[in-house]
Amino acid sequence: MADAGAALAAPPHGGVGSVAKPATSGAAASRSRRITAAWGRALLYALLFVLAICALWELAKVVTQTNDQLMPHSWDIVKQLGEPATRGETWFQYLAGNWVITLRNALVGFAVGSLGGLLLGIAIARNRLVGAALLPITTLMQTIPIVAIGPALVLFLGTGWVTKAFIAAFLTFFPVTVATAKGIAQTSSDSVDLMRVCAAGPLQTLVKMQLPSALPMIFVGLETAAGMAVIGAIVAELPFGTKDGLGATILTSWQFYTIEPTPLYLAAVASCALGAFVVFSVRAVRTLIPAAETQGSTR
Amino acid sequence: MSQSTVTTPPAAVVSPPVGLAARGVNRAFTVKGKELVALQDVDLEIAKGEFVSIIGPSGCGKSTLLRIFADLLPVTSGTPVVDGVTPQLAREDRRLGVVFQSANLMPWRSVLRNVALPLEVMGRSKAGREKTAAELLKMVGLEGYEKHLPRQLSGGMQQRVAIARALSTDPKVLLMDEPFGALDEITRERLNQELMEIWARLNPTVLFITHSIPEAVYLSNRVVVMAARPGRVVEVVDVDLPQPRTPEMRDAPEFHAIEARIRHLLATGGH
Ligand SMILES: Nc1ncnc2c1ncn2[C@@H]1O[C@H](COP(=O)(O)OP(=O)(O)OP(=O)(O)O)[C@@H](O)[C@H]1O
Numbered sequence: 001m002a003d004a005g006a007a008l009a010a011p012p013h014g015g016v017g018s019v020a021k022p023a024t025s026g027a028a029a030s031r032s033r034r035i036t037a038a039w040g041r042a043l044l045y046a047l048l049f050v051l052a053i054c055a056l057w058e059l060a061k062v063v064t065q066t067n068d069q070l071m072p073h074s075w076d077i078v079k080q081l082g083e084p085a086t087r088g089e090t091w092f093q094y095l096a097g098n099w100v101i102t103l104r105n106a107l108v109g110f111a112v113g114s115l116g117g118l119l120l121g122i123a124i125a126r127n128r129l130v131g132a133a134l135l136p137i138t139t140l141m142q143t144i145p146i147v148a149i150g151p152a153l154v155l156f157l158g159t160g161w162v163t164k165a166f167i168a169a170f171l172t173f174f175p176v177t178v179a180t181a182k183g184i185a186q187t188s189s190d191s192v193d194l195m196r197v198c199a200a201g202p203l204q205t206l207v208k209m210q211l212p213s214a215l216p217m218i219f220v221g222l223e224t225a226a227g228m229a230v231i232g233a234i235v236a237e238l239p240f241g242t243k244d245g246l247g248a249t250i251l252t253s254w255q256f257y258t259i260e261p262t263p264l265y266l267a268a269v270a271s272c273a274l275g276a277f278v279v280f281s282v283r284a285v286r287t288l289i290p291a292a293e294t295q296g297s298t299r
Numbered sequence: 300m301s302q303s304t305v306t307t308p309p310a311a312v313v314s315p316p317v318g319l320a321a322r323g324v325n326r327a328f329t330v331k332g333k334e335l336v337a338l339q340d341v342d343l344e345i346a347k348g349e350f351v352s353i354i355g356p357s358g359c360g361k362s363t364l365l366r367i368f369a370d371l372l373p374v375t376s377g378t379p380v381v382d383g384v385t386p387q388l389a390r391e392d393r394r395l396g397v398v399f400q401s402a403n404l405m406p407w408r409s410v411l412r413n414v415a416l417p418l419e420v421m422g423r424s425k426a427g428r429e430k431t432a433a434e435l436l437k438m439v440g441l442e443g444y445e446k447h448l449p450r451q452l453s454g455g456m457q458q459r460v461a462i463a464r465a466l467s468t469d470p471k472v473l474l475m476d477e478p479f480g481a482l483d484e485i486t487r488e489r490l491n492q493e494l495m496e497i498w499a500r501l502n503p504t505v506l507f508i509t510h511s512i513p514e515a516v517y518l519s520n521r522v523v524v525m526a527a528r529p530g531r532v533v534e535v536v537d538v539d540l541p542q543p544r545t546p547e548m549r550d551a552p553e554f555h556a557i558e559a560r561i562r563h564l565l566a567t568g569g570h
Pocket residue numbers: 328329330335336337355356357358359360361362363364530
């Protein structure tokens with residue numbers, strides 16, 4: 001049918017309204033500046049945080065009079081980065097290589113688990129029967145200790161990186177499922193009515209209204225899941241006799257702790273940095289999506 | 300309640316000039332095992348292009364009636380007619396525009412994209428829908444705000460956006476549920492004036508719910524006065540004031556007489 005535009009093509013006396021003209025908004029230009037500033041701030045805070053931790057570390061060392069064997073100086077830990085590790089690599093190179101391996105496992109698992117969680121969350125929110133059937137199972141599965149199913153996983157998936165990514169995915173899955181289902185269930189009934197009046201189909205309602213309004217909640221789930229994925233990826237490298245990844249690095253450094261304590265601390269710091277990196281990346285993605293940033297509905 | 304088994308005539312196409320009609324409409328809700336009659340035997344005929352307001356105490360079923368016309372709620376019995384057809388057909392054919400008390404804009408969409416949403420759902424091309432949306436925004440006095448986000452607008456401006464959105468599919472019937480209820484008196488009167496001019500230009504059938512007697516009188520051809528428990532129509536008051544309405548009419552004795560009549564009906568419930 002004809003749209004309102006035809007009827008409005010020649011308004012008799014300009015606009016009816018009498019609202020003052022707005023100021024020009026340079027929204028696009030300020031966005032990239034805002035993102036750069038946000039990353040700059042994050043880096044600055046990270047640096048300050050590290051310095052503060054080092055200071056506290058040294059203070060604790062002095063106060064408790066702990067020896068260098070149990071608590072090496074923070075600068076010795078940093079210095080260790082330049083020391084040779086294996087195969088002619090410095091500790092920095094060695095750690096960086098393993099860091100990237102664990103990052104890849106965590107990211108693959110995170111992506112797969114998020115996608116699965118998103119889909120199941122949508123199914124739960126949109127279908128009461130599916131929700132009633134799957135939510136208890138989902139909650140129960142969340143309590144399965146990874147160590148308990150580890151041997152079974154190795155049997156099915158082998159000891160390669162797929163097993164590690166799978167564990168990261170497994171841990172990612174639940175927070176994302178719950179956040180998605182909750183976020184969609186919380187969309188206002190007025191918005192549902194609006195889409196119905198527009199004669200929108202179920203898919204249009206989902207894509208244009210429910211998912212965007214659930215995004216702030218979904219991102220809360222994604223940020224939680226990002227941390228879990230990293231922990232999952234590292235823990236997955238501990239019991240399965242692997243040589244690669246930060247988990248393996250932690251294990252080896254631990255075995256040589258009495259000879260040389262600093263590598264274990266380095267590995268721990270690298271693990272923290274990995275978690276922070278993945279979580280902050282999720283936050284960075286969030287700032288790029290307008291619907292994820294805007295909270296709630298309007299008056 | 301007692302009339303809940305009246306035979307429902309087939310949802311047939313009725314005589315063309317019907318804008319909105321309710322014929323023996325009943326609607327009951329069951330709340331904690333008890334039956335609550337939200338609407339009892341509501342009969343109402345609104346001609347195409349007419350502007351009719353509904354006024355009545357809280358809980359008398361105004362929103363329920365509007366939601367029935369919008370095909371958001373089924374009747375218990377009776378026949379609702381929208382633009383000559385059933386509410387469902389009218390909705391699916393996009394002949395309906397609805398404005399709620401809250402502007403209910405999508406906070407992540409620009410003003411322009413909020414107005415264009417119904418056309419986007421319809422599958423209209425991007426260029427086409429943005430052209431229509433821009434023209435509508437001009438009509439509601441928001442030219443230049445296309446790129447703004449809803450939260451950057453005042454409540455009155457947000458409600459203007461909601462009206463523009465409701466008009467985007469060129470609806471034959473406009474349903475408005477207390478659209479200006481949350482606004483201050485000055486903004487409300489300004490928007491009344493704008494709504495009058497929009498109605499004069501596009502001439503849709505309008506059903507307008509309000510709690511304000513002057514607003515109902517100023518805008519309407521007729522005012523439906525309702526009472527609660529059970530929700531029912533008390534009387535339909537004709538507003539014999541010349542069109543177009545002008546702000547000075549608010550001070551005319553005829554205006555006050557109609558106001559007094561409605562106030563009396565609301566106070567006594569028609570007894
Ligand atoms: N979904 C529902 N379930 C149960 N009862 C309902 C439902 N919707 C409305 N009611 C009841 O029906 C009656 C009429 O409600 P309605 O919202 O139509 O009133 P209203 O006239 O719009 O009131 P107000 O002026 O406060 O908006 C009320 O008693 C309300 O509690």
